[in-house]
Structure formats: structure tokens, C-alpha cells
Amino acid sequence: xxxxxQDDLEAYALGALDRxxxxxxxxxxxxxxxxxxxxxxxxxxxxxxxDTVALREPRPxxxxxxxxxxxxxxxxxxxxxxxxxxxxxxxxxxxxxAGLAAAVIVLGAADVEAYRRMVTVAAERDxxxxxxxxxxxxxxxxxxxxxxxxxxxxxxxxxxxxDGKQPFVLFHDLPPINEGQVLTIWLVSPDSAWAxxxxxxxxxxxxxxxxxxxxxxxxxxxxxxxxxSPSGKHGTVVMESRIAPPTP
Amino acid sequence: MPEQHPPDDALLASLAARDLSALATLYDRYGRxxxxxxxxxxxxxxxxxxxxxxxxxxxxxxxxxxxxERGNPRAWLLSIVHHRAVDILRRKTTFRPAPLEMAESQxxxxxxxxxxxxxxxHRTVRxxxxxxxxxxxxxxxxxxxxxxTHVELSELMGVPLGTVKGRMRIGLQKMxxxxxxxx
Numbered sequence: 186x187x188x189x190x191q192d193d194l195e196a197y198a199l200g201a202l203d204r205x206x207x208x209x210x211x212x213x214x215x216x217x218x219x220x221x222x223x224x225x226x227x228x229x230x231x232x233x234x235x236d237t238v239a240l241r242e243p244r245p246x247x248x249x250x251x252x253x254x255x256x257x258x259x260x261x262x263x264x265x266x267x268x269x270x271x272x273x274x275x276x277x278x279x280x281x282x283a284g285l286a287a288a289v290i291v292l293g294a295a296d297v298e299a300y301r302r303m304v305t306v307a308a309e310r311d312x313x314x315x316x317x318x319x320x321x322x323x324x325x326x327x328x329x330x331x332x333x334x335x336x337x338x339x340x341x342x343x344x345x346x347x348d349g350k351q352p353f354v355l356f357h358d359l360p361p362i363n364e365g366q367v368l369t370i371w372l373v374s375p376d377s378a379w380a381x382x383x384x385x386x387x388x389x390x391x392x393x394x395x396x397x398x399x400x401x402x403x404x405x406x407x408x409x410x411x412x413x414s415p416s417g418k419h420g421t422v423v424m425e426s427r428i429a430p431p432t433p
Numbered sequence: 434m435p436e437q438h439p440p441d442d443a444l445l446a447s448l449a450a451r452d453l454s455a456l457a458t459l460y461d462r463y464g465r466x467x468x469x470x471x472x473x474x475x476x477x478x479x480x481x482x483x484x485x486x487x488x489x490x491x492x493x494x495x496x497x498x499x500x501x502e503r504g505n506p507r508a509w510l511l512s513i514v515h516h517r518a519v520d521i522l523r524r525k526t527t528f529r530p531a532p533l534e535m536a537e538s539q540x541x542x543x544x545x546x547x548x549x550x551x552x553x554x555h556r557t558v559r560x561x562x563x564x565x566x567x568x569x570x571x572x573x574x575x576x577x578x579x580x581x582t583h584v585e586l587s588e589l590m591g592v593p594l595g596t597v598k599g600r601m602r603i604g605l606q607k608m609x610x611x612x613x614x615x616x
Binding site: 193195200203206221225227228229230231232233234237239240241247256258259375377400403 | 457493499508559577609
């Protein structure tokens with residue numbers, strides 16, 4: 186277990202830590218029941234502060250905007266669950282072409298490099314097929330860009346819509362890390378709670394697939410940290426997504 | 434606070450089941466408070482409305498991941514509003530620290546008493562906050578509503594970081610004791 190964060194819990198509860206410190210505390214809280222209980226108790230007190238503000242009426246149209254946005258999201262979620270394309274008896278190469286063309290559109294420029302490598306790295310055919318399958322089912326995609334020593338690398342979290350399909354992250358260009366270190370994938374909820382999703386080491390290949398053994402629904406960001414051990418001390422954030430788009 | 438029907442937990446369960454009427458009820462219950470909080474932080478109605486829409490949409494999409502141990506549904510929803518509003522405030526503000534007087538001229542609490550007095554629960558919280566020594570109260574308000582980090586507050590107020598942390602700790606402890614006495 187890494188060092189406790191009691192000294193920063195009040196500032197964390199008040200939202201008065203910078204992003205790096207807040208991430209460090211949130212990651213610790215995900216692992217430490219004692220600090221987590223203290224944080225929850227402080228959050229309860231801080232949660233009363235909104236009661237001190239002057240109450241103002243929003244415009245009535247705001248209610249319609251909120252419900253309209255939710256209705257649109259629900260429609261998109263429903264359409265994602267319906268198969269978009271019927272493949273019939275089309276040959277695999279054509280399916281691959283269509284799938285990859287869709288990948289270019291969906292992933293955007295940031296993942297073009299990953300896409301190109303997907304085509305050329307035959308050894309990663311399994312990942313490639315899985316990607317096609319999840320695209321066929323209308324997967325949700327979150328791209329994480331590497332930073333600092335991980336600049337130039339990246340990872341796309343795929344949340345397949347098909348029943349029984351696990352979410353996974355397709356990484357590209359992961360640099361080697363020191364002996365004993367690991368990379369941890371985190372899912373971040375809208376209220377900034379962090380949940381550990383998977384721990385792994387780079388395999389030295391251009392592309393690497395890591396399975397996520399937890400539900401992705403309900404989280405809206407993800408990140409990767411470079412850690413000194415699989416279960417204890419967390420390190421720096423080396424990759425992170427912006428807020429995930431609601432739909433591809 | 435009197436129990437509301439349906440209870441907030443049930444509303445979130447309905448949200449997770451994609452029930453739009455539950456979202457409408459949640460908005461009717463907390464939309465005004467959420468907007469007021471966002472406005473208090475941002476001082477602009479348009480930005481505050483964007484934050485509220487974003488927060489309710491996040492709740493709609495994230496209700497399935499809500500865990501009671503992270504706070505009650507109301508606190509959870511308002512924490513999303515707070516995070517989003519402070520994020521925007523920090524992005525749009527070329528930081529800072531501003532002179533203390535400028536920081537304190539942000540939307541004020543001076544007019545809060547009128548509306549807050551109407552609600553006993555709100556009045557109790559406000560009195561607990563007002564009862565704090567000025568330095569503790571100011572530190573908590575500038576952190577929570579002003580979006581200042583504790584490091585910025587240290588510079589802004591011209592006191593060591595440890596003093597800022599101490600003011601936050603003691604101030605929140607006092608608020609807790611005051612609120613417990615009234616329950």
C-alpha cells in the first residue's frame with residue numbers, strides 16, 4: 186500500500202487539488218479502505234455547501250434541453266445495439282476492408298497510425314478481427330493519448346455492444362518499461378472516482394490487446410498509470426482520454 | 434430532510450433502467466439547486482446551464498455505476514456539477530492567483546440568506562458556515578466556490594500551505610460538529 190493521503194483529504198473533498206494530486210489521491214482511495222472512509226465522511230460535509238448558495242431559477246427551457254439530450258442519447262444507444270451492417274456471404278477480405286474503412290472514419294486521425302499497423306501486423310490478426318467484430322456491433326471507442334515518456338503511444342478502449350463481448354484496449358507503440366513495473370488501466374466515473382480495470386506489461390509488439398474484466402458502462406474517462414507493482418503503489422499518469430464521446 | 438417519493442435511490446435505479454420520467458423527476462427535484470451551484474461558481478447563466486445539462490446527462494449515462502458509498506444521490510449529482518463547473522472555471526481563467534480582494538468579489542454569499550433562510554436545512558448549513566472564524570470560512574469558500582487549489586490559496590492568502598490545510602481541516606470539523614448538533 187502506498188503512502189496514505191490523509192493530509193490532502195480535505196482539499197480533495199473541496200476539489201482544491203490540482204489535477205495530478207487529485208488523480209494521485211483518487212487512485213489511493215481506490216485501494217485504501219481507511220482513507221476511503223475518511224474521504225466519504227468529508228464528502229458528506231462538503232456536500233452540504235451547495236445549500237449555502239442563493240437559489241436561482243434556471244430558464245424553463247433548460248429542463249427540455251436536459252431531457253432532450255437524454256432522449257437523444259437513449260436513441261443512439263438503442264441504434265448502437267442493432268447490427269448496422271449485414272455481411273451475408275461476403276468474403277472475409279471485403280468485410281475487413283469495410284470494417285477498416287469504418288475504423289478510419291470512427292477513430293479519426295489519432296488512430297490512423299494504429300489502423301495502418303493493424304493492416305500490416307499479421308501477428309496481431311486476432312486483435313484486428315476483434316476490432317472488426319466490435320465495430321460491426323457499434324462499439325463505443327475512447328482514445329487515450331500517451332504523454333511524457335509515452336508520447337507517440339496510445340490506446341483505444343473498445344466497449345463492444347454485442348452480448349458476451351468483453352471490453353478491451355488496443356494499444357499501439359507502447360515503450361518498454363523497467364523490470365518490476367506494470368501499467369494499470371483505470372476507468373474514471375463522472376464524479377472522478379477511479380476503478381482499476383486491468384494491469385499488464387508491454388509485450389514489445391507494435392500493437393497489444395488488453396482485456397478489461399469489468400463493466401465500462403457508467404464511466405466516462407479512462408487512463409493508464411505506470412506503477413511500481415500490480416496492486417500497491419501507483420505512479421504517474423502516462424496516458425489519458427478526454428471525456429468519452431457518447432457515441433462513435 | 435423529509436423523505437421524498439420516490440426516494441432518490443429509487444430514482445437512480447430507474448435512471449439506470451433508462452427511465453426518462455425518473456430523470457425528469459430528478460431534474461425537478463435538484464435542477465434548481467444544481468443550476469444555483471453552477472451559477473455561484475461560474476457567475477454566468479449560459480455556462481451554468483451548460484454545466485447542468487452536462488451533469489444530468491452524465492448522471493443519466495452513469496447511474497448504473499453509482500455506488501452508495503460515494504455519497505447519497507443528491508451529493509453525487511451535485512459533486513458532478515461542482516467538478517464540471519470548476520473544470521470550466523479553471524480552463525477559462527488564466528491563473529491566478531488574483532489579489533485577494535478580486536477573488537472575494539466573485540459572486541457573493543451576501544444575498545444567499547434571503548433564499549436560504551426559507552429552508553430550515555439550508556439555514557442550518559449556512560449558520561454552521563457563518564459561525565466559522567473568517568479565515569477558515571474564506572478558505573473553504575474560495576476553495577469550493579472559487580475553484581482555487583490549496584497551493585494557489587497559500588499564495589493568494591500569503592500563508593504557508595500547512596496553514597491552508599489546517600484551516601480546511603478545522604473548518605470542516607467544526608461544520609460537522611455543528612450539523613451533528615442540529616440533527
